Amino acid sequence: MSAPSPAEFVRLVRDVIGDAPQVGLHVPDIGDEEKRVVADCLDSTFVSSVGAYVTRFEEEIAAYTGAAAAVAVSNGTVALQVALQLAGVGAGDEVLVPTLSFIATANAVHHVGAHPVFLDSEHDTLGLSPDALRGFLAKTHRSEGTIRNPVTGRRVAAVVPMHTLGHPVRIADIVRIADEWGLPVVEDAAESLGSFVDGRHTGTFGRLGILSFNGNKILTTGGGGMILTGDADLARRARHLTTTAKLPHRWEFAHDEAGYNYRMPNINAALGVAQFGRLPRFLDEKRLLAERYREAFDGVEGVRFLAEPAGTRSNHWLCAVEVDGGRDSRDAYLAATNDDGIQTRPFWGLLHEQLPYRAEHAEPTPVAQSLYDSVVCLPSTPALVRR
Numbered sequence: 001m002s003a004p005s006p007a008e009f010v011r012l013v014r015d016v017i018g019d020a021p022q023v024g025l026h027v028p029d030i031g032d033e034e035k036r037v038v039a040d041c042l043d044s045t046f047v048s049s050v051g052a053y054v055t056r057f058e059e060e061i062a063a064y065t066g067a068a069a070a071v072a073v074s075n076g077t078v079a080l081q082v083a084l085q086l087a088g089v090g091a092g093d094e095v096l097v098p099t100l101s102f103i104a105t106a107n108a109v110h111h112v113g114a115h116p117v118f119l120d121s122e123h124d125t126l127g128l129s130p131d132a133l134r135g136f137l138a139k140t141h142r143s144e145g146t147i148r149n150p151v152t153g154r155r156v157a158a159v160v161p162m163h164t165l166g167h168p169v170r171i172a173d174i175v176r177i178a179d180e181w182g183l184p185v186v187e188d189a190a191e192s193l194g195s196f197v198d199g200r201h202t203g204t205f206g207r208l209g210i211l212s213f214n215g216n217k218i219l220t221t222g223g224g225g226m227i228l229t230g231d232a233d234l235a236r237r238a239r240h241l242t243t244t245a246k247l248p249h250r251w252e253f254a255h256d257e258a259g260y261n262y263r264m265p266n267i268n269a270a271l272g273v274a275q276f277g278r279l280p281r282f283l284d285e286k287r288l289l290a291e292r293y294r295e296a297f298d299g300v301e302g303v304r305f306l307a308e309p310a311g312t313r314s315n316h317w318l319c320a321v322e323v324d325g326g327r328d329s330r331d332a333y334l335a336a337t338n339d340d341g342i343q344t345r346p347f348w349g350l351l352h353e354q355l356p357y358r359a360e361h362a363e364p365t366p367v368a369q370s371l372y373d374s375v376v377c378l379p380s381t382p383a384l385v386r387r
Helices: 006-017 032-044 052-065 076-086 104-111 130-138 171-180 232-242 266-276 279-297 326-339 366-374 382-386
Strands: 069-073 094-098 115-119 141-143 146-148 156-159 186-188 208-212 225-229 303-305 320-323 375-377
Touching: 006 279, 006 326, 032 052, 032 266, 052 069, 052 225, 052 266, 069 076, 069 232, 076 104, 076 186, 076 208, 076 225, 076 232, 094 104, 104 115, 115 130, 130 171, 225 232, 279 303, 279 382, 320 326, 320 366, 326 366, 326 375, 366 375
Parallel strands: 094 115, 094 156, 186 208
Antiparallel strands: 069 225, 141 146, 208 225, 303 320, 320 375
16 A cells, blocks of 8 residues: 555545635635624724724633733734743844744744744644753853853843644643743744643743734634733733833823834724634534544555644644655645645745744754655635535
């Protein structure tokens, strides 16, 4: 028995998703309730960054994730940028990130004037390897509470693990290692709304965490993000910074620092409130879709479905398979599916190989390279199970 041909691979995917001529990777599911709630927001005339739906959306996400506070912002990248600033990262510092991540993870580090240091992933979780983290830190110099990279001489200021495809990393281990070194953890949970580790939601293990509600996420506000924290003072500062650092007053415009116009508009939050009411159904449907993919590829030589890590409950944001044969086989399957109208994608290009970051420090990343060469992400819209 040999690995499936590209045509056979297409058939295996079609057995799960049906025969629609065009199937997107992750299409937003917008219904009548979303249209009604957004229309209510429009009728209120409060469509910008002040409005009842912003507060309601923040309260619902905080209650669902178990975070003490949630602060809604315009997208996940600025959520991570502000979270890093709140964690104490400044210009010239370094932040430890996985090289296997969407470029927004590194961009947010750059936007605070810091430098990413790229570390390897682990196969079982797809996320930042605790062993790679510990190995790098063991080589650093620590003096009077400051950790310095011996290669660059810069201060190491934070760790940013990312929950890849919605699958939780070994976050408890990462936090434990970071605590030993006095480093704050800022979780990039952009893809993992609805993912849990031993009953605790991702994004709530570190000092701060962030979520994304982009159009391709499990719950969308069109564009949007959220900062999660258990620290009420940090939450107040996040709201202040993201609202142009404006001091409260009935009519005066006075600002006490250079803030950002990053708050989520009320109209986007209205869409989020309506979508949030459907989140349990989306999660159930995505779990069912993942199970159908797992069954379809069970026993197929040369192809393995990427299941949720042990001890976790993933939101299965994107279902994916790992294929044998390296990039040639991966690309053959990608070409065949896309030619057939099925939108599939590889992992993002490794961050340390992206043009803006080629000069930054990167540790050896063999696992991340192997995953990039071998993973095919499959259509994962919840509605696919309703066909």
